[in-house]
Amino acid sequence: MANNIGKQLQLLGESARLGLYSLSVNKFRTLLSLLGITVGIYCIITVFAMVDSLEKNIRDSVQSLGSNVLYIQKWPWGGGGEYPWWKYLNRPEPTYSEYEKLKKLSRLSDKLVYGFGINATAKAMGNEVKGTTVLFTTADYIALWNQNLVSGRFFTEQEAKSGSQVCVLGYDVAQGLFAGIDPIGQKVQLKGKKLTVIGVFDKTGKSLVGNDNDQNIVAPASFGLRIVNPNSIEGSFIMARPIDGVSLAEYKNELRQHMRAIRRLKPKVEDNFALNEISLISASLDQIFNIVTIAGIFIGGFSILVGGFGIANIMFVSVKERTSEIGICKALGAPKRFILQQFLTESVALCIVGGMIGLVLVGATLLVVSGILEFPFYLSAKNVIQGVVISVVIGLVSGYAPARSASRLDPVEAIRQGT
DSSP states (O other), X not given: OHHHHHHHHHHHHHHHHHHHHHHHXXXXXXXXHHHHXXXXXXXXXXXXHHHHHHHXXXXXXXXXXXXXXXXXXXXXXXXXXXXXXXXXXXXXXXXXXXXXHHHHXXXXXXXXXXXXXXXXXXXXXXXXXXXXXXEEEOTXXXXXXXXXXXXXXXXXXXXXXXXXXXXXXXHHHHHHHHTTSOOTTOEEEETTEEEEEEEEEOOXXXXXXXXXXXXXXXXXXXXXXXXXXXXXXXXXEEEEEEOTTOOHHHHHHHHHHHXXXXXXXXXXXXXXXXXXXXXXHHHHHHHHHXXXXXXXXXXXXXXXXXXXXXXXXXXXXXHHHTHHHHHHHHHTTOOHHHHHHHHHHHHHHHHHHHHHHHHHHHHHHHHHHHHHHTSOOOOOHHHHHHHHHHHHHHHHHHHHHHHHHHHTOOHHHHHHXXX
C-alpha cells in the first residue's frame, strides 16, 4: 500500500512538473490567461476587503457606545420599515432631575450618566474653533465612554454636582486653541463664560457612526443647565450600566418601571421614553452588510466568470496544440489521470499566480485609498485566504473540461491529428 501511495505521489509530481513547464514555454499565452483571472480576483477581493473594513470600523464605533449600556432617550433607535416619528415627536426629553431620581431609585445600576449637547464656538488666546460640540454631562461619563486622556484629568463628582466651570477638551480642539502650549490650567470661553481646562482627550479620529470626539468639549451638566435654557435642550440622554451579574433584560425592566413611576404614567398608558441598546443597531447592521456582501459577490462574480471562461478557452487551445504530445504520452503508457492531473495543474497554477497578483494589486489599491481618504482600509488574512481559495476553485472548474477531453483522447487518433 505504501508503494502504491508513493507511485501516486510520483505520478502527481511528474504531471505537475510537465504542466508548469508548459506554462513557462508559452509565456504570452500564460500572460493572457493571468490577466483575466487577475482582474477577476482584484475586483471581488477589493469589494470584500472594503466591505470588511467598513463593517469593522462601524462595529467598533458602535461597540464604543457600550455593549452592556442602555440609553434612555426620547427617540427609539432603529428606523427599519415604517418609523412612526409622529408618535415620538411630542415626548419629553430626559431631564437632570429624572436622572437624580433614577439614581436614588435604581438598585441594579452600577453607573448612571446624564448628558446633553450644544454646538458652540470655543475661544482662547485669540484663537477659535467653530462647530464644536459641547457635551454637558456627569462625572461617570468617563467610566462608561472609556475614552483615554492624553493629559490632565476628568472632573470629579463634587465638581459635577456643584457645576464647576471646568472642561476637558477633545484632541483637535486643544490643538486648535493651544497649538504648542500646554492647555492644562488655561481658560476657554464658551457662550460668554470662561472654563478652566483640566484635561485633554487622546486622539480617536472620526468614526462612521458620526462620532468625532476630537471635536468635543466636555463640561459638567450642572454648569450647562445654568447657561442653556432647559426647554431648548434636544437630544438629551441617560446612560445606564447594570451591576455585574444582572442581565440587560432584567435591568431594562427595572429602569422601565422606575421611569414610568417618575413620569407618573398610568398602567395602560404607553411609554413616553425609549430604552435603547446596542443590539438594536447591531441587528440593523447585520441586515445592511448581508445585502452589501451579496451585492459584492454578484458584482465580483461577473469578473470571476469572465476570467474563468478565459482560462477554459486557453486551456482548450493548449489541448488542441499538444494533441500529438498527449497521444505519444498515452501510447507510452501514461494513464488518463496523469493527463488529467497535468492539465488541471496548469489551470490551477495559472489561477493561483493570477490570484496572487490580483491580491498584491488589491493591497496596493487599499493602501493608496486609505492615504487619500484617511480611512483604514486593509487586506485581512481572511481576504487573502478567500482570494487563494477562489483561485483554486476557478482553476479546477475552468480546467476540468479541457483536462478531461485531453485525458480521453485516443492515442492513435491524437498522434495522427498532430502530424
